[in-house]
Amino acid sequence: MATTITPTPGAKSATADAARARKKLPIRPWLRALHRDVGYLAVGFTVIYAVSGLSVNHIADLGDPSFKDVNRTHQLARRPPEASTSTEAVASSVLAQLGITKKPSDVYRASDTELDITLTEEHRLHVDLARGTIQEEAREPRFFLRLANWLHLNRGKKAWTYLADGYAVFLLFLAASGLFMIPGKKGLLGRGGVFVAAGVLVPVLYVVLSGGP
Amino acid sequence: MARLEQRRRFIQRALAGTAVAALGGVYFLSDDLTRAARAESRKDGRPRLPPGQRVLSKLRPMGGEPSDTPPSQYRVKVYGEVEAPFELSLGELAAMSSEHGVDVHCVTGWSVLGARVKGVPLAKLAERAKPKSKARHVIFEAAHGYTSNVPIAEALRPNVLLAQGLEGQSLPRAHGGPLRAVVPDLYFWKSAKWLEGVRFVEHDEPGYWETRGYHNHADPWREERYG
Numbered sequence: 001m002a003t004t005i006t007p008t009p010g011a012k013s014a015t016a017d018a019a020r021a022r023k024k025l026p027i028r029p030w031l032r033a034l035h036r037d038v039g040y041l042a043v044g045f046t047v048i049y050a051v052s053g054l055s056v057n058h059i060a061d062l063g064d065p066s067f068k069d070v071n072r073t074h075q076l077a078r079r080p081p082e083a084s085t086s087t088e089a090v091a092s093s094v095l096a097q098l099g100i101t102k103k104p105s106d107v108y109r110a111s112d113t114e115l116d117i118t119l120t121e122e123h124r125l126h127v128d129l130a131r132g133t134i135q136e137e138a139r140e141p142r143f144f145l146r147l148a149n150w151l152h153l154n155r156g157k158k159a160w161t162y163l164a165d166g167y168a169v170f171l172l173f174l175a176a177s178g179l180f181m182i183p184g185k186k187g188l189l190g191r192g193g194v195f196v197a198a199g200v201l202v203p204v205l206y207v208v209l210s211g212g213p
Numbered sequence: 214m215a216r217l218e219q220r221r222r223f224i225q226r227a228l229a230g231t232a233v234a235a236l237g238g239v240y241f242l243s244d245d246l247t248r249a250a251r252a253e254s255r256k257d258g259r260p261r262l263p264p265g266q267r268v269l270s271k272l273r274p275m276g277g278e279p280s281d282t283p284p285s286q287y288r289v290k291v292y293g294e295v296e297a298p299f300e301l302s303l304g305e306l307a308a309m310s311s312e313h314g315v316d317v318h319c320v321t322g323w324s325v326l327g328a329r330v331k332g333v334p335l336a337k338l339a340e341r342a343k344p345k346s347k348a349r350h351v352i353f354e355a356a357h358g359y360t361s362n363v364p365i366a367e368a369l370r371p372n373v374l375l376a377q378g379l380e381g382q383s384l385p386r387a388h389g390g391p392l393r394a395v396v397p398d399l400y401f402w403k404s405a406k407w408l409e410g411v412r413f414v415e416h417d418e419p420g421y422w423e424t425r426g427y428h429n430h431a432d433p434w435r436e437e438r439y440g
Contacts, residue, residue, distance in 0.1 A: 105283065108287075
């Protein structure tokens with residue numbers, strides 16, 4: 001015997017219908033495919049901007065992250081010339097022992113035992129003539145961070161401006177497509193909505209509570 | 214259903230992991246150096262470590278724009294409201310220098326205790342310059358226009374130095390070499406790096422950070438961080 005089941009009208013049924021309708025949104029497969037491909041394209045840019053962003057965020061605390069300050073101590077193999085020797089001769093002897101051929105931009109003898117040799121603004125030698133020790137102070141570039149910061153801060157200008165604009169557009173697309181590419185049980189009325197609201201509220205509350213610019 | 218439970222389990226584990234990481238952070242913040250320092254007091258009765266500070270084993274550079282002046286041309290001026298203004302070369306300063314143990318406190322929340330700093334007390338230079346009775350403040354003038362202001366009574370305390378050495382070596386450029394001020398009892402931004410002048414003035418002149426929202430006085434024990 002055949003039985004006919006008549007659906008009972010009610011809220012639950014209406015929600016299920018709405019969910020089904022949402023799930024059938026024909027643009028979703030396209031959004032997912034585009035989100036994935038744009039995401040692939042954005043990986044390289046994101047790594048550069050994120051790593052550089054972390055480092056430049058802390059410039060005030062830690063100095064320029066594109067460079068590292070190096071401090072090395074050397075011991076002279078031979079005693080430097082006597083204190084009475086001219087400053088230039090002492091400096092030449094020290095540089096020869098270190099195998100440095102570059103001409104110093106400044107040589108200063110603060111006392112009989114202290115000699116400062118400036119090779120460049122960022123490469124200096126402090127020589128203790130009494131002990132025969134050299135404190136080498138230099139600033140050396142960090143390969144990846146220097147390049148990443150150069151790109152992030154758009155120091156090169158030219159075509160990078162357009163590439164960075166393109167990346168920003170990609171990010172906007174990723175944010176927007178992420179909202180709709182997977183329907184979820186309640187869509188943006190559920191957890192998705194709470195997370196979106198939280199993401200919007202964090203900067204808004206920060207501006208309000210900190211007093212803003 | 215099984216998928217839902219799997220997701221719940223994942224979220225629970227993620228939360229537990231976050232809690233463990235946060236506890237690790239708390240442990241990191243209450244490290245041994247800081248705990249030991251909290252138990253110590255200064256001669257003036259104040260705790261050795263000001264509130265809100267954590268002890269580091271060595272100074273952090275903290276940025277700034279170094280001086281371009283070569284050491285052979287470097288001079289520091291002591292002038293302003295004084296009877297006998299003068300200039301000193303690095304060599305002349307080095308001849309007057311001696312080593313001092315100092316505690317320093319950065320407004321960002323770190324302190325270094327007992328740093329070995331080689332320098333000349335500013336009070337010694339002031340004896341030679343003879344500040345006029347109307348001089349009320351000292352302005353430390355550094356490279357590229359950076360300044361900081363300190364009341365004269367605090368600037369002439371015996372622990373305020375013009376420093377050229379740190380931990381037995383020449384003061385590194387990143388730390389203000391060849392010459393910086395060291396004002397141990399005020400937040401460290403008062404200790405101007407790449408120092409070029411010490412000016413005695415009658416009226417206060419808030420400096421670089423003081424005009425950008427930081428406290429004009431900067432006493433770490435009162436947590437005078439922001440104005």
